[in-house]
Every structure is written in structure tokens, then in C-alpha cells.
Amino acid sequence: MAQVPATPKMRRFSLLTAAxxxxxxxxxRNSDLQASERAALALRAAKPAKAPENPVSxxxxxxxxxxxxxxWAAVCARLNATLRSFIAQTDTNWRVLICGQASPDLPDDPRITFVPFTTPVEGNDKWLKLCQLADTIPTxxxxxxxxxxxxxxDLAHPTLVQEMHDRRSAGGYLMTQGYVYDVGNNRIALAQPxxxxxPLCKPFWKLCGxxxxxxxxxxxQPEAEIARIAESTQHEHRMFPYLAQLAGRPLTPLSGPEALYLLNHGENFGARRGRVSFKQRFAERxxxxxxxTLTQIRQDFALD
Known part of the structure; x- marks a missing residue:
């Protein structure tokens, strides 16, 4: 199954202006819309955005x-490092849903749930898994x-959940800053606008999903909410800010680097599609x- 192509930039501008x-x-009424655009507009029409009360991420x-x-063992080890970064959150009001064909050994934490994936798919099944994950949220x-x-x-900074819940943005959040860790070359770079x-730097959301x-x-109207989440995830991450704006729920930049993106560690899917080399050059530049600073980053993200 292929990722849904991004809407051309000029069309994004025209649709945002028209909305x-x-x-x-x-x-x-326009039939020439992507499913994600239709879901975003339907949510915008259904109800205004409002700050969540007692939010859970x-x-x-x-x-x-x-x-x-x-x-597979290396994949499981990296997943457990990701999960440990959630367990280390200073705000404990979070849940993790993991969708896959096989469940690895997971930390004994009731906030972590494995969702079995049994749908036969040729090629990359990530997009169908994301749909199933979105559909699982109401449960x-x-x-x-x-x-x-x-x-x-990837790894979350310990204060990620706390910042989101303290600020209670009505639309959500966007990581404009974050760290890019080239594991193979042991380089850590800061992505930012x-x-x-x-002038050649890039915001984190353009590099990492x-x-x-x-x-x-x-x-x-939970159906409209879930449809919007599910359809948004079918695109590359560069579409996220646009779709959020189209839904009338613009994303608020987080205050600092709240995530760390690992690349060049041997099992990146991007490398198989020839998409990692420019990120390695970014990490070098x-x-x-x-x-x-490096010592603090390694401590925050438990890299050692």
C-alpha cells in the first residue's frame, strides 16, 4: 500500500484561502478533494476547536x-527505548498504542497496548496500521x-507530555525544533527553522514524522475526529500543518526540542527508499x- 501523495503547494494555498x-x-461540495482534506473540512464544519480539559496524550x-x-531483535530494542522515553515522562497522563504483526516483549505498563495487525498488505503496511491505530483511540x-x-x-523528551498538557493548545502542537541523531556516524544535529x-537549516517537522x-x-461527533486523525496520517508529515489549518485547528509550535529522530541505524525504511542520505548530510552540516550540550542531550534521551 502506497502513501497518499501530498497536495501541491499552490492548491493548498487556494483551498486554505477558500476555506x-x-x-x-x-x-x-467540490468532488476534487483528497480524503484527508474532506475529513479536515468536515471537522471544521462540524464544530469549532476548543482546548481539551484534562487531556491525555x-x-x-x-x-x-x-x-x-x-x-528483529534490534527493532524490538529500539522500540523499548522509545517506550522507556514515554515511561520517563514527567506527566504520566499518556497512552501508547502499538500496531504490528508480532508483539515484542513490552514493558509491564498498563498504559501501553498492543493492537494486532492481520490485514494482508503488499509492500509498506505502515499506512493501514496508522488507520487501525486511529480507529482504536475510542476504545x-x-x-x-x-x-x-x-x-x-524515535525518542520523546521527558517534558513533552507535560508541555502539551500545561499549555492545552486547542489545535495541537508542531515540533519546529528537534534533534537528528545519525547513529552510524555518531552525530547529533539540531533541526530548527x-x-x-x-539559511539552509530545516524545521524538525520537515525531517521527522x-x-x-x-x-x-x-x-x-467522535467519528469526525477519528476520520480526521486517520486520514491525516496517510500523508507525509509535511502535510500535517496544512491539514490542521484546513480543519480550523492550527498547530502551536512547541517551545524547544522535544523529540530525537534516529537515522542510519540499519533498519530505517527511509534508507530503503533512498531518503536518508540527505538527512545524514544535514546532521553533518x-x-x-x-x-x-551533547552531555545534556544524551542524558535527557537516555542515549548512554
Missing amino acids: RLFGPELLL VFLIPLVGPHHVGD LGIAQGYAMSFDAD ASPAQ SCAALAFDLTD FQITDAA
């Missing part, structure tokens, strides 16, 4: 099947919170060299 000027109802992890990897009994797709080899001093948390409210 603002004419409203979502008129646009929904739900992390959606699609786990690759053993038949797609060369070292958790959570009324309001944030849903965030998260790769099984470009500046006059670093673990970058956006979408606010949800299942107390009213924007490598952090200050010893004290």
Missing part, C-alpha cells in the same frame, strides 16, 4: 513486521487529548559540537 473566505461547507506507533526487517475511554503518530525508533545565520500532535474531543 477562510467562503467556509468549509462550500468547499465540501495518545501516541500511535506502527511497528514494522519481522518479515520486513533483517534484525481507550479517553474523552479529550492529543493524538500523535510516533515512529518506533531557517534563519539568516543558518514524529512531529505533530492533533487535539481531539470525542465527547461530540548542523552537528552539535559543544560537549556540555
